[in-house]
Amino acid sequence: MRRPGFLALLSVLTVFTVASQIGWQGDNRLLSRWVGTHEDRPWWLDFYGDTMLVIDDTLVVDFRATRDSLIAYGDTSFSVAYWFVQDRLLVQTASGEIITMAPQDHLARPIHGDWRGDGVRIRIWRGGVASSRYASGTARSGEWQRRSRTIIFTWLPDSLDWTAQYDPLGPALLTTIVAPDSSTSTVILRKVLRQ
Numbered sequence: 693m694r695r696p697g698f699l700a701l702l703s704v705l706t707v708f709t710v711a712s713q714i715g716w717q718g719d720n721r722l723l724s725r726w727v728g729t730h731e732d733r734p735w736w737l738d739f740y741g742d743t744m745l746v747i748d749d750t751l752v753v754d755f756r757a758t759r760d761s762l763i764a765y766g767d768t769s770f771s772v773a774y775w776f777v778q779d780r781l782l783v784q785t786a787s788g789e790i791i792t793m794a795p796q797d798h799l800a801r802p803i804h805g806d807w808r809g810d811g812v813r814i815r816i817w818r819g820g821v822a823s824s825r826y827a828s829g830t831a832r833s834g835e836w837q838r839r840s841r842t843i844i845f846t847w848l849p850d851s852l853d854w855t856a857q858y859d860p861l862g863p864a865l866l867t868t869i870v871a872p873d874s875s876t877s878t879v880i881l882r883k884v885l886r887q
Contacts, residue, residue: 728793
C-alpha cells in the first residue's frame, strides 16, 4: 500500500540540496507518532529518534527533514511540506492536499512486532497472539494482554506467565524470563525496527 506515492520526489530533492539541514534534536516537534487520514485511509507517521516508520510498511523509511519539508523514501515514498498549528501537524502534498495529523500518546502506540534481547526473541501479533524463541532454538507460543505499561504473556501448554513492563519511549520491554532449563533472568527486550 503506497501512500502519497504520486508525489514528485525529484523536485523536492533539488530543493534539499540548497536548503540547510536542521539537526535531529531531542526537542524536535516531529518526534512523536502522528495520525491522520489520506485518501480515505489511516496514515500514521511514527518517529523514533532518527528513525521514521510509516505504519504497515515492512521496512523502515529513510527520511530527511528540514524545518518545513520532509522527504521519505522506502516502501512508502513521499515529499511534503509541513508546519504545526495548535498542536497538529499539517502536511501539504505536492498536489496541494493538506492532511491534518494529530499526535498519539506513546502508550497508545501498538506493541506488535519483533522484540529481541539477551538470547530471547518475542514476536507479538495483533489479536493477543505471541511467540518466543530462545538462542538455543527452543520456541513457545501463547497469548498476551496489555494493561497500560504492563504486558502479561501466557506461554502454552504449561500456562507459564511472564510479566513485562513497557517503556514506550525506549521502546523496550523489561521482563523476567524463565528459560527452557528453568533458569530465570531479567531481560531488556528492544523493538526491532529493521528486519
